[in-house]
Amino acid sequence: MWKYRYQHYGGPEVLERVEAESPSPGSGEVRVRVRAIGINPIDWKLTRGDFRLLTGFKPDRTPGADFAGVIDEIGPGVRGFSSGQAVFGMLPLLRAQGSYAEFVCAKAEHLAPVPDGISMTDAAVMPLSALTAFRALFLHGRIAPGADVLINGAAGGVGSFALQLAVIGRARVTAVSSAENQSYCRGRGAIHTIDYSSADPLQDGSALYDLIFDIAGTLSYRRAIDGLRNQGMLVTVHPGIIALCRSVLPRRDGKRYHLEIVKPDGRRLHRIAEHAAAGRLAASVEQVYGIDEVETAWRRSMSGHVRGKLALSV
Ligand SMILES: NC(=O)c1ccc[n+]([C@@H]2O[C@H](COP(=O)([O-])OP(=O)(O)OC[C@H]3O[C@@H](n4cnc5c(N)ncnc54)[C@H](OP(=O)(O)O)[C@@H]3O)[C@@H](O)[C@H]2O)c1
CATH class of the missing domain: 3.40.50.720 (NAD(P)-binding Rossmann-like Domain)
Incomplete structure (x- = not known):
């Protein structure tokens, strides 16, 4: 699979797209083929090394928390989700293997189904x-x-x-x-x-x-x-x-x-999904970028004046 990776702290230019082995879901996890990624300031702040006391002085990390995609493998002990289902969620903020990748493994309890009528990009920008x-x-x-x-x-x-x-x-x-x-x-x-x-x-x-x-x-x-x-x-x-x-x-x-330090939370994400499905809550996406445009998208996020959200489409 492809993923973005950084091995030095710095601006968007430290990101490289590399080939890596696809992860396998552990107990309570599902593997998701990522279709869209939501961009958050924490993605580039962690990459810049703002929290290096927590992320280590020699990073080998993939950025990203938010994603939406399709389940392609179910780990042991998972109930209530099935292969082929569209889901969205966020990974824990400090996890080294983030969502800027072809596949992510995530705890099923951190996910919610993408509501009918909501696009992958709209779903991907919501969780965090x-x-x-x-x-x-x-x-x-x-x-x-x-x-x-x-x-x-x-x-x-x-x-x-x-x-x-x-x-x-x-x-x-x-x-x-x-x-x-x-x-x-x-x-x-x-x-x-x-x-x-x-x-x-x-x-x-x-x-x-x-x-x-x-x-x-x-x-x-x-x-x-x-x-x-x-x-x-x-x-x-x-x-x-x-x-x-x-x-x-x-x-x-x-x-x-x-x-407030946000955490993954499938139960509350279900509530958010219900509001979105009912049309009470809308993701306002300023721009969707291609997966090769991470640097441009991050520079826009770094301006501090995004209206709504930015997304990457895979
Ligand atoms: N602790 C946590 O768990 C957590 C979770 C999420 C986010 N955060 C942090 O929260 C911050 C915001 O995140 P975000 O995703 O909302 O960022 P964002 O999408 O980049 O939004 C930033 C917003 O700030 C507004 N802004 C800029 N200068 C302002 C000012 N002087 N007064 C009032 N508003 C101003 C901008 O509005 P205008 O264009 O109208 O100026 C812009 O819409 C980031 O630092 C992020 O890292 C922390």
Whole structure:
């Protein structure tokens, strides 16, 4: 099979396409022939060596977490999936053998069937971003109908799903994006939009929100905490020593802080698939690239201004 590989940390130019032996599914796993791959910033951040304390100083890795494809082999102990079935899912973030390959082996419990009417590219871009959003809003944030939610970075991969999922949860969403993406956010259900280039979303210091989801990582921590109502939660997706400390230290002001690190989760992916099948949740794919265009696609992702998601078609 073919796969992308890197043996040095660096930009997209360190990727090489090589021939390798196809993996065999272990217990509880299926092997999937990959049809489409969802691109996430973590793909190029890991390749750049941003997390080398966790990924090692001499990498031999294949990038990628998100994929959709067709099951071609079932490992021992797998129930509920069959050969030829279209499935989608994400691999654990730090796994050395990622999804930029002809075949991937994945735990069946991390997958969900691709809903009828959803394309392989739309399915492939959902798992990591939509699960991040789902976990932030519902698992940790526990937003209730009528909650006021601020999403900072609402037009990107995670933000587009967070916006739609919050609306599904009947929250009232204020979306922060560039001026160009205000109508995109309103079209996905935001009731207020803020252009970050002309206004500070938290400048008046009022406690307006039950949940602030700082996806872009540009909000002041102090102002964001002040912008929360009592029992409100600030969620970040940007790991680091300070975020880690803040997430474990007890607070005395009745407000909560959560550092989200997404994990594969088939059960919640089924819920996401149901919303997609019912037309409540849509993947918005800015562009689908060919499998030979990874470098171009990554450079677009690295711009930090993708609207929705980017995909690779195999
Ligand atoms: N910890 C985790 O588990 C986890 C999971 C997923 C993602 N992440 C991280 O979360 C970040 C976002 O991921 P993503 O997939 O959503 O990225 P993305 O698709 O590249 O989206 C980035 C978005 O940020 C917006 N943005 C840029 N500057 C901004 C600013 N100053 N204020 C508000 N928004 C701004 C852009 O919107 P405009 O074009 O409108 O400016 C763009 O739509 C990345 O750093 C990623 O690594 C972490």
